[in-house]
Structures are given as structure tokens and as C-alpha cells.
Amino acid sequence: MGFTRFFLFQLYCSWVFFIYSSHSLQSSQTQILHQLRKQLEYPNSLEIWNTTSAAIDLCFLSSLQVNISCQDNSVTEIRIHGDKVRQQSDLLRFKGYAIPNQTLSESFSMDSFFTTLGRLNSLRVLSLVSLGIWGSIPDKIHRLDSLEYLDLSSNFLFGSIPSGITRMVNLQTLVLDDNFFNGSLPNGLDSLSNLQILDLSLNKFDSQLPILPKNITTVSLNNNSFSSIIPLQYTSLDQIQRLDLSFNSLTGNPPSGLFSLKNISYLNLGFNNLSGLLPVDLICSNSIESVDISNNNMKGSLPSCLVTAKSSKYNRNCFSNGLDQKPESDCAETVERRRRRRSNGKKIGALVGIIGAVLVFVMGILWFGFGLISRVLGSRETSEKHLLQKSGEDNNSVSGFNTNVLSTARYISQVGKGSEEGVHSHRLFSLEELMEATNNFNDSTLMGDGSSYGKLYKGRLENGTKVVIRCFSVSKKYTMRNLKLRLDLLARLRHPHLVCFLGHCIDGSGRTESDDTEKVYLIYEYVSNGNYSSKLSDNGLETALKWPDRLAVLVGVAKAIHFLHTGVIPGFFNNRLKSNNILLNEHRMAKLSDYGFSIIADEIGKSEGKGDGVKSWQMKFLEDDIYSFGFILLESLVGPSVSGRREAFMSNEMASLGDLDNRKKIIDPVVLGSCSQESLTIAISITEKCINPGSITRPSFEDVLWNLQYAAQVQANADGEQRSEPLPR
Incomplete structure (x- = not known):
């Protein structure tokens, strides 16, 4: 009997040891993670690591900014989102060297950093965003040969992309947008047969357009200085769904085959130097949803398939039969x-x-x-190429998220598969958790009721995290599976300027014979510093939002909306844009709330859509996101009081904004006291275009974002010149 007990005890110990060893992290891997933290100069995002010293915890310890995933005792995924958000002034200040409080220090070494990363042999996902990383990517990056996903967006990287990256044959997603790359692209990108997503937007590349892998689905090369013709090879990319080549210096006649690619849904060639004729009988793909060839030098007759496309922009060309074309004198020139x-x-x-x-x-x-x-x-x-060009005409931005973290629905599903091995940033909540967080949904936690679908509650989770909980009802009849699929897509949207959707809870316990509904709870991060509308009403000397602050908010929100429109296929439109849906955190960083409800509004409306509730979510055709954002711009210029007198303002005062004297009577005094006239004029111009009653003449969100960034850059230059002026004696 004693022997049997001893045997069972030994068996139990062996079983416990096996379970622990199969899930624990090797000590060497833990040391590498802490070394990376040191090299990144202890970012605030990684303060969560201070709470534990156990190796296993690093694999399961997660936050909104950090996620580490492990498998078979090794690190397989690193996602870190920092708080070094790029400022407009950085476009002029950054010359290839460290900037205090914006980049990592002068002692930071890219070579040493990638040497450390190379020791993580099983790493498949690497995302290091807004961490102030600066320097040129070393060729030794090819040592990360297991990488499938690489995102280094919104940092201070420059020079050329090393040729070693073409040896990373497992790479599926490469995101390097919103940096300062100013060199060339390596030959051989087309050899990356698994590459599906390529985002090099918002840099300074000035080489020829690269030859692309045949299976690629999403390409974003916009906002650079590419100056070649569009390669004919692009017409054979049968899998491509999204191609953005806008805001470059491309020349020649765009290949007509681009418009008929069988899977293309978004094609943007706007703001280039393209010229020539398009065939009158041009064939457009049945899958194409958005085409932009505006602001080029195309001539001849506008093909009929572009006129009838779902969303087509062809203004500012030389077409003989198109609206809003360039003057004949410009075309003759x-x-x-x-x-x-x-x-x-x-x-x-x-x-x-x-x-x-x-x-x-x-x-x-x-x-x-x-x-x-x-x-x-x-x-x-072969001399050094890392010295930066002057950025006087740069239109870089933070894409915020950058950059574009998600580009297509296919990409979302891939990330979902990868996340199943680690900790979800979005998760299912139990009703008990939510009741505990809100003290059984006590009235003291109620934040809003009646202004939109459902009620809003403020809560605190068990770990101390503050959250906002939206509660509404949906019909149980035929809709729940559809609703879950839509919520799953909404849950995977991640952008620095979007309020983070943390999870949801679906509860049907309250169902009765007469109440065939279920309660749905959506849980969001709590943003602590109020909404943009209330800040615009604040005229305090120290607390009022001055013009540079308002521009920073507008640029951030524009990046988020641009991401919702073009960063995901299909895009998210009708995002209920209002100034009180723009929230500010403690750093006055803007975050858009109530986004994406257009994809679930019809599901909610089936059970709650009495009266005109659904219409408040699904705006009328003219009141699209650009139109609504135009009025947010107008509130930023004039003040929030204009929201209650839109029609009167447009008919009586809008035209007066073009006159400098009348402008002083209309513009918010806080704006007048803190703006440069040139920056203000740019903002007024884009505002007028956004709220134009004719939707076909409104700008794209790329145009809006570019103009706002330009206005911010002009303002930063003016502020810098003012600070450098000598004091009067």
C-alpha cells in the first residue's frame, strides 16, 4: 500500500512537471525579452512586466499595448505599441539623429537591437509601433527567417530597405508605413511568394515602383515620391484587392488592365502626373467599389464604366466629358x-x-x-544613403497607426488565427463580471440613456481597469449568428485613434415568452479627459484648446476615419461622426468612439429600431463621413454652437469666411489668437469642400488628411519662427 502511494505521488509530480515544462518559457528567452526592454529604454508600455518575475507570466501577461505569445517554451509573437506619437514638427526636426523625448536616445543601436531579436528563433509575429526607434534597418534582419508578420510603423526609420528582407520567405505581411525611408527598394520583392500585404505608405521613397509578388492582396505605396510608370506586371496580379499609388509622381498612361483585375475593389491613382488616354470601352471589374484617378493629366473621353462605378473620382484631369476638370489652358500647357x-x-x-x-x-x-x-x-x-532629404513637401503622418494595423478582412482572419495561441486583446465577458464592475448596473454608474442605442455605464473591472459598457437588446430570431460575425470583425479593428473595443457579452437569461430578445453588452476602454465638443466650449486661458491642439485632434481623427474607410475590406462607413464622439485622453490624444456601428445597426434595428432610430445611425446619402467631418472642422473653427444652426450658417455666414475682415467676426477668438493666417486658410478651404452639398465634388479622406497635415506643418513652422524672433528691447 505504501509503495502504491509512493508510485502515485511520483506519477503526480511527473505530471505536474510535464504540464509546467510544456508551458513555461525558457530562462534564456526571458532574458532576451528583458534585454529588448532595456534596449527600447524601458517604454511605459512594458511597465506591466514590473508586476511579475515569473517567466511563465510574460507569455500570458497582456494589456492593450503589449502582447507576448509563446509556444513550446519559446516566444512566437511580440506586439508592443508605444506612446511616442509623432508630432508634425518632427517632419522638419528629424535629420537622421535622435530627438529628445521623441526618439530613443543617441546610444540606441539598431544593429545591437536586431542582433538581440535574432536570438528569438521561433518568432513569427513582430509588431513594434510608435516606440521612437530610429536608424536604418540592418541587413541581418534576414536572421528572423521565421517571421510571418512584421510591423515597424510610426517610428523614425530611414535609408533603404535592406536586400536581406527578400530572403524572409515566410513573410506574409510587411508594414513599414509612416517612417522616413528615403532610399530604394530591394530587387527581388516578387520572390516573397507568401507576401500578401505590403504597406510602405507615408515615406520618402523616390525609386521606381517595385515588381510585386503574384499572390499579393493589399498594396499601399501612397504618399511617397515614386516617379516611374506603373509596371505592366501589376495587371497580372489576379489576387490583389486594394492598390493605393496616390500622392506620388508617377507618369505615363495607367495600364487599362488595372481596372479589370478580377478581385480589385479599391484602386487609387490620384494626385500623380499620369497622362494619356483611357480606352472609351474600358472594362471595369465587377468587384471594384472605389476608383480614384483625380488630380492627374488624363485626357480624351471619360470611359463610361468609370462614370457608373459605385465610387469614382476623376476630377481635376483633362477629360472632355467629365465634371470639375482642369482649365483648358492648364491642359494645353x-x-x-x-x-x-x-x-x-x-x-x-x-x-x-x-x-x-x-x-x-x-x-x-x-x-x-x-x-x-x-x-x-x-x-x-556605394556611399552612405542614410542622410535624410529635406522634407519641405513631405506629407508624412502617423498612421497612427499608424499606421494601418489591419488592411483587409483576410488579414483580420490571419491575425485571429495567430492570436488564438496567446491572449486575446478582445475577449468574451461574463454577465457576472459586468454586474460586479457596475455594482449591478447601479444608476450611479449610468453615463447616458436615450441619445443612442442602449444605455452607457461606467465600470471598473476586477483588475482595476476602467471601462465603458454599452447595453442594448437584439432579437433572437435569425440574427445572433450574423451579429456575432459582425462583432468579431468590429473587434479586430485596432488604431491608436480609435477607442479600443475590449470585448462583449451576450445574455439571454432574461428571455420570457413575450420578450424574444437577448441583451448584448459591448465593453470599451474608458477615455478619461472628456469629449472634443466640451473642450471647444472651454475658453479658459490655460485650458482652452488652441489652434495647434485642435489641428492635432483633427489630424488624429482623420487618420482613424481614413483607416476605417480604406484599411479594411470592406470599409467601414457611416461612422456617426460628431464632435462629442471624439474623446481625449490625459495627453489630449484624440480617440474616435461609436465607430463601425453601420455594420450592426440593422441587426440592432430589428429589435429596437422603432421610429427613426436606425436613421440616426445610418446617415442619409449626403451626410456621409466626409460631410459630417466637415462640420467637425467647422466647429473647430467657429465653436460648437454652429452645430445647432447648420443651415443658417451655410446660407448666411459660410461665404464670409473667405474675407479676412469678416473672418474675424466669425472665427473663434481662441483660434484667431493662436493661428497663422496661412494655416487657417488651408483649413477653411478643406472645410468648404467637405460640406459642399454636391457629394461628387467633396474631397477624398486622403485629400482631407493631407490638407490637415499641411495646415499643421505650416502652423508648426509659423510657431517656430515666432519663438526664434528676438525679444524687443
């Missing part, structure tokens, strides 16, 4: 410029031929001299 360029090209070609003949003759006589010269020229070509 374009033709003349092209003729001169051809003439100059012939002359240059003849001159090059003569020079070539002379060089051949000289080589035959002085071959040894030529060898010396070629070595000198070669050394010049």
Missing part, C-alpha cells in the same frame, strides 16, 4: 510641356551618342585611366 520634353529628349539622345563615341575612343587609348575613374565612381555609388 501639359501638352506643350510634353512636346518640349520629347524634343529635349532627342537632343539629349544625340548628345549622349556623341559623348559615348568619345568615351569609347578614350577607353581604347587610356584603358588604365578609365579603370581608375570607374573605381572612384563606384565608391561614390
Whole structure:
């Protein structure tokens, strides 16, 4: 009997040891994580690691900013989102060196950092966003050969993308947007056969457009300085769904095959130097939902399939049958410029031929001299490329999230599969948790009732996290499976300027024979510093939002909306944009709330949609997001009182904003006292375009974002000049 007990005890100990060893993290892996934390100079995001010293906890300890996933005793996923949000002034200040309080310090070494990362042999997901990382990516990045997902957006990276990245054959997603890359792209990107998502937007690349992998689905190369023609190879990308080449310097005639790609749903070629004719019988793909070829030099007749497309922008071209085209004088100038360029090209070609003949003759006589010269020229070509160009015309931004964290629904599902091994940032809550968090939904925790669907409660979870809980009812008949799918898609939207959707709870315990409904609870992060509308009403000397602060809020929200429109397929529209749905955290960073409800509004409306409730969520056609955002811009200029007199303002006062004298009577005094006239004029111009009654003439959100960033940059320059002026004696 004693032997049996001893045997069972030994078996139990072996079982416990096996369970622990199969889930615990190797000590060497823990040391690497702490070394990375040290090299990142102890970011605030990783303060959560101070709460534990046990290795196993690092694999399961998670927050909104940090997630570490492990498998088989090794780290497989690192996601860290920092708080070093890029400022508009950084566009001019950053010259390739550390900036105090914005980048990591001068002692930071990219080479050492990637050497440490290379020791994580099982790492498949690496996301390091807004951490102030600066420098050039070393070629040794190829040592991370297990990586499937790489996101280094919204940092201070510059130079060229190393050729070693083309050896990372498992890579499926590459996101490097919102940096300062100003070199070239490596040859061989098309060899990355698994690559599906490529985002290099908001940089300074000035090379030719790259040849792309044939299975790629999402490409964002916008807001750079690419200056080549569009490769014909792009017309063979049968899997591509989203292609954004806007805001570059592309030339030539866009290949007509781009418009007929069988899976393309979003195509943006706007704001380039494209020219030539499109076939009158151009074929547009049945899957295409949005086409933008505006602000180019296209001429001839506008193809009928672009006119009838769901969302098509072709203004500011030279089409003979399109609305809002360039003046004939501008189009004629374009033709003349092209003729001169051809003439100059012939002359240059003849001159090059003569020079070539002379060089051949000289080589035959002085071959040894030529060898010396070629070595000198070669050394010049391989000189350092990391020095930054001046950014006077830069339109970089934080994409916030950047950058675009999610680009397509396919990408969302991939992230979902990867997250199942670690800790979900979005999770299911129990009703008991929510009742405890709100003291049984006590009236003292009620934040709102009647202004929108359901009630809003403020709560505190067991771990101390403050949350906001929205409660509403939905019909049980045929809708719950559909609703869960929609909530799952909404849950995976992540952007620095979106209020984070933490989880949900569906409770049907209160069902009766006469009440065929279920309660749904949506749990969001609590944003502590009030809403934008109330801040606009604050005229306190120290607390009022001055013009630069308002621009920062508007740029942040515009990035979030642009992400909702174009960062996910299908896009999220009708986002109930109002100034009181823009929340500010303790750092006055803007976060948009109540977004994405257009995809679940019809499900909610089936059970609660009495009267015109659904209409309040699904705006009328004219009141789209751009139109609504235009009135947020107007409130930022004039004050929140304008929201109650829209029609009167547009008919009586709107036209007066163009006059400097009348402007002083209308614009908020806080704005007038803190703005430059040039920055203000830019903002007024884009506001007028956004609230134009004709939806076809409204700008795209790329246009809105670019103009707001430009206004912020102009304002930052003016503020800098004012600070540098000598004090009067």
C-alpha cells in the first residue's frame, strides 16, 4: 500500500512537471525579452512586466499595448505599441539623429537591437509601433527567417530597405508605413511568394515602383515620391484587392488592365502626373467599389464604366466629358510641356551618342585611366544613403497607426488565427463580471440613456481597469449568428485613434415568452479627459484648446476615419461622426468612439429600431463621413454652437469666411489668437469642400488628411519662427 502511494505521488509530480515544462518559457528567452526592454529604454508600455518575475507570466501577461505569445517554451509573437506619437514638427526636426523625448536616445543601436531579436528563433509575429526607434534597418534582419508578420510603423526609420528582407520567405505581411525611408527598394520583392500585404505608405521613397509578388492582396505605396510608370506586371496580379499609388509622381498612361483585375475593389491613382488616354470601352471589374484617378493629366473621353462605378473620382484631369476638370489652358500647357520634353529628349539622345563615341575612343587609348575613374565612381555609388532629404513637401503622418494595423478582412482572419495561441486583446465577458464592475448596473454608474442605442455605464473591472459598457437588446430570431460575425470583425479593428473595443457579452437569461430578445453588452476602454465638443466650449486661458491642439485632434481623427474607410475590406462607413464622439485622453490624444456601428445597426434595428432610430445611425446619402467631418472642422473653427444652426450658417455666414475682415467676426477668438493666417486658410478651404452639398465634388479622406497635415506643418513652422524672433528691447 505504501509503495502504491509512493508510485502515485511520483506519477503526480511527473505530471505536474510535464504540464509546467510544456508551458513555461525558457530562462534564456526571458532574458532576451528583458534585454529588448532595456534596449527600447524601458517604454511605459512594458511597465506591466514590473508586476511579475515569473517567466511563465510574460507569455500570458497582456494589456492593450503589449502582447507576448509563446509556444513550446519559446516566444512566437511580440506586439508592443508605444506612446511616442509623432508630432508634425518632427517632419522638419528629424535629420537622421535622435530627438529628445521623441526618439530613443543617441546610444540606441539598431544593429545591437536586431542582433538581440535574432536570438528569438521561433518568432513569427513582430509588431513594434510608435516606440521612437530610429536608424536604418540592418541587413541581418534576414536572421528572423521565421517571421510571418512584421510591423515597424510610426517610428523614425530611414535609408533603404535592406536586400536581406527578400530572403524572409515566410513573410506574409510587411508594414513599414509612416517612417522616413528615403532610399530604394530591394530587387527581388516578387520572390516573397507568401507576401500578401505590403504597406510602405507615408515615406520618402523616390525609386521606381517595385515588381510585386503574384499572390499579393493589399498594396499601399501612397504618399511617397515614386516617379516611374506603373509596371505592366501589376495587371497580372489576379489576387490583389486594394492598390493605393496616390500622392506620388508617377507618369505615363495607367495600364487599362488595372481596372479589370478580377478581385480589385479599391484602386487609387490620384494626385500623380499620369497622362494619356483611357480606352472609351474600358472594362471595369465587377468587384471594384472605389476608383480614384483625380488630380492627374488624363485626357480624351471619360470611359463610361468609370462614370457608373459605385465610387469614382476623376476630377481635376483633362477629360472632355467629365465634371470639375482642369482649365483648358492648364491642359494645353501639359501638352506643350510634353512636346518640349520629347524634343529635349532627342537632343539629349544625340548628345549622349556623341559623348559615348568619345568615351569609347578614350577607353581604347587610356584603358588604365578609365579603370581608375570607374573605381572612384563606384565608391561614390556605394556611399552612405542614410542622410535624410529635406522634407519641405513631405506629407508624412502617423498612421497612427499608424499606421494601418489591419488592411483587409483576410488579414483580420490571419491575425485571429495567430492570436488564438496567446491572449486575446478582445475577449468574451461574463454577465457576472459586468454586474460586479457596475455594482449591478447601479444608476450611479449610468453615463447616458436615450441619445443612442442602449444605455452607457461606467465600470471598473476586477483588475482595476476602467471601462465603458454599452447595453442594448437584439432579437433572437435569425440574427445572433450574423451579429456575432459582425462583432468579431468590429473587434479586430485596432488604431491608436480609435477607442479600443475590449470585448462583449451576450445574455439571454432574461428571455420570457413575450420578450424574444437577448441583451448584448459591448465593453470599451474608458477615455478619461472628456469629449472634443466640451473642450471647444472651454475658453479658459490655460485650458482652452488652441489652434495647434485642435489641428492635432483633427489630424488624429482623420487618420482613424481614413483607416476605417480604406484599411479594411470592406470599409467601414457611416461612422456617426460628431464632435462629442471624439474623446481625449490625459495627453489630449484624440480617440474616435461609436465607430463601425453601420455594420450592426440593422441587426440592432430589428429589435429596437422603432421610429427613426436606425436613421440616426445610418446617415442619409449626403451626410456621409466626409460631410459630417466637415462640420467637425467647422466647429473647430467657429465653436460648437454652429452645430445647432447648420443651415443658417451655410446660407448666411459660410461665404464670409473667405474675407479676412469678416473672418474675424466669425472665427473663434481662441483660434484667431493662436493661428497663422496661412494655416487657417488651408483649413477653411478643406472645410468648404467637405460640406459642399454636391457629394461628387467633396474631397477624398486622403485629400482631407493631407490638407490637415499641411495646415499643421505650416502652423508648426509659423510657431517656430515666432519663438526664434528676438525679444524687443
